[in-house]
Amino acid sequence: xxxERSEEQVSGAKVIAQALKTQDVEYVFGIVGIPVTEIAxxxxxxxxxxxxxxxxxxxxxxxSAIGYLTGRPGVCLVVSGPGLIHALGGMANANxxxxxxxxxxxxxxxxxxxxxxxxxxxxxxxxxxxxKFSARPSSIEAVPFVIEKAVRSSIYGRPGACYVDIxxxxxxxxxxxxxxxxxxxxxxPPISMAETSAVCTAASVIKNAKQPLLIIGKGAAYxxxxxxxxxxxxxxxxxxxxxxxxxxxxxDNHPYCVGAARSRxxxxxDVIVLFGARLNWILHFGLPPRYQPDVKFIQVDIxxxxxxxxxxxxxxxxxxINAVTKQELAxxxxxxxxxxxxxxxxxxxxxxxxxxxxxGANTMDIGRTVLQNYLPRHRLDAGTFGTMGVGLGFAIAAAxxxxxxxxxxxxxxxxxxxxxxxxxxxxxxxxxxxxxxxxLVVNNNGIYQGFDTDTWKEMLKFQDxxxxxxxxxxxxxxxxxxVMTAFGGKGYFVQTPEELQKSLRQSLADTAxxxxxxxxxxxxxxxxxxxxxxxxxxxx
Ligand code: ADP
Ligand code: MG
Numbered sequence: 001x002x003x004e005r006s007e008e009q010v011s012g013a014k015v016i017a018q019a020l021k022t023q024d025v026e027y028v029f030g031i032v033g034i035p036v037t038e039i040a041x042x043x044x045x046x047x048x049x050x051x052x053x054x055x056x057x058x059x060x061x062x063x064s065a066i067g068y069l070t071g072r073p074g075v076c077l078v079v080s081g082p083g084l085i086h087a088l089g090g091m092a093n094a095n096x097x098x099x100x101x102x103x104x105x106x107x108x109x110x111x112x113x114x115x116x117x118x119x120x121x122x123x124x125x126x127x128x129x130x131x132k133f134s135a136r137p138s139s140i141e142a143v144p145f146v147i148e149k150a151v152r153s154s155i156y157g158r159p160g161a162c163y164v165d166i167x168x169x170x171x172x173x174x175x176x177x178x179x180x181x182x183x184x185x186x187x188x189p190p191i192s193m194a195e196t197s198a199v200c201t202a203a204s205v206i207k208n209a210k211q212p213l214l215i216i217g218k219g220a221a222y223x224x225x226x227x228x229x230x231x232x233x234x235x236x237x238x239x240x241x242x243x244x245x246x247x248x249x250x251x252d253n254h255p256y257c258v259g260a261a262r263s264r265x266x267x268x269x270d271v272i273v274l275f276g277a278r279l280n281w282i283l284h285f286g287l288p289p290r291y292q293p294d295v296k297f298i299q300v301d302i303x304x305x306x307x308x309x310x311x312x313x314x315x316x317x318x319x320x321i322n323a324v325t326k327q328e329l330a331x332x333x334x335x336x337x338x339x340x341x342x343x344x345x346x347x348x349x350x351x352x353x354x355x356x357x358x359x360g361a362n363t364m365d366i367g368r369t370v371l372q373n374y375l376p377r378h379r380l381d382a383g384t385f386g387t388m389g390v391g392l393g394f395a396i397a398a399a400x401x402x403x404x405x406x407x408x409x410x411x412x413x414x415x416x417x418x419x420x421x422x423x424x425x426x427x428x429x430x431x432x433x434x435x436x437x438x439x440l441v442v443n444n445n446g447i448y449q450g451f452d453t454d455t456w457k458e459m460l461k462f463q464d465x466x467x468x469x470x471x472x473x474x475x476x477x478x479x480x481x482x483v484m485t486a487f488g489g490k491g492y493f494v495q496t497p498e499e500l501q502k503s504l505r506q507s508l509a510d511t512a513x514x515x516x517x518x519x520x521x522x523x524x525x526x527x528x529x530x531x532x533x534x535x536x537x538x539x540x
Contacts, residue, residue: 136165399436
């Protein structure tokens, strides 16, 4: 019956072993002695495997490797004083490797503390330098909470070593079962993702790289990111270099592996993506002469404090490697947008009775195939003469008619960036008469196609714009929406489908003001990417 049960006694050793079991500890490595022998026995009785070793240091190395291999910490169980001191080497090694580990050390009875007890040593303090977390539970009742916290600390954020100190008097204490609160198994680490804008920037830096290189570290191995990284390597066609323990995340015999040419790969890369590898001595600190002085580093790491060590990275992606790699893969599909993506999202929201005015080359042609008309005389475009510059005038006329004959009807004016330029100043007219027009500028930085900012800058590095800028290019990343805000209308600059959806929804809801949505798309959207021979130094 319950009353009897609540008086049932349990030993401290069993409480400790149960706490380890609850946290899914599978393996304990150690050397027994006073006062931890009972803990090892109790652990075995609960089905935890105990491996008796010959030196605490080796036991600790073994326990830490369990953490790396399984993602949950192995335990190293040691006696007080010298036993713990021997384990410090293993703790330091685990912490420096960023591997989870839980060390449990016995210590003298609390009532002999500071009296010169057998093997007395300031163990919690000693471990602090080698761990993320080092503590002694205040009572046997607190043990399950402190062990949960130690396990959690060892695997959340940057993985590392943790220490829990167990005074001898805890081990043999008999306590009421009912006084031990149940503590849940700590969940696997929550998955963090990088900022969307940083993901986009990284994608464009990688895309514009001439000699990109991916460095795969043991953080990527620990993160189980093998599948996503291999996909990234293949989709972006990225050469990769594994660090010693990053080997095998993508097989060494993969055609993009440059392991055999390590020095050259490091030395000539212009963009380097670090997946769970620190720019420490192993990677020559990321500095010349082993690297180009202006190499752009993209750092992917779960530890914010790691970002920016030794170099100033071009992009930092704070998050779980596997999740961030998937974000990069997804961004490749949707960013930058192409015409079809843009028109698909526009069509979704267009009111059935709106006027569609359109001009441009691809913008008008592809737009026509996707944007639907349901009423006669509600589409106006470049027409028989193929005239550019008619759009804003037509839109103003349609808006006047709409205003006078069917109030509430909207005019959507879909312009290429080049086409918009022909009559862009009519935006002032639109604002002056406060006309119900939504201007969409589908911006590919040019006529037919343009260049992205990086290519543009690269081009102008060596020569005068008039000599090298291809005639179809317009200034990249132009903020045409500011033409609208200049006159008091609403302006939006959008790069993602989400931003496009949101700004169009707002523009349609806002009947008080005209708006202009400047939609950035892939500058080479309709063509496959070219080799820009005139950009290479040998041709200059
Ligand atoms: P290597 O020795 O292979 O160069 P390092 O040990 O220097 O690798 O770097 C590993 C990095 O991986 C550490 O900076 C660590 O914070 C990071 N890391 C560990 N797990 C993850 C994870 N799941 N997601 C992102 N980064 C991680
Ligand atoms: Mg254009």
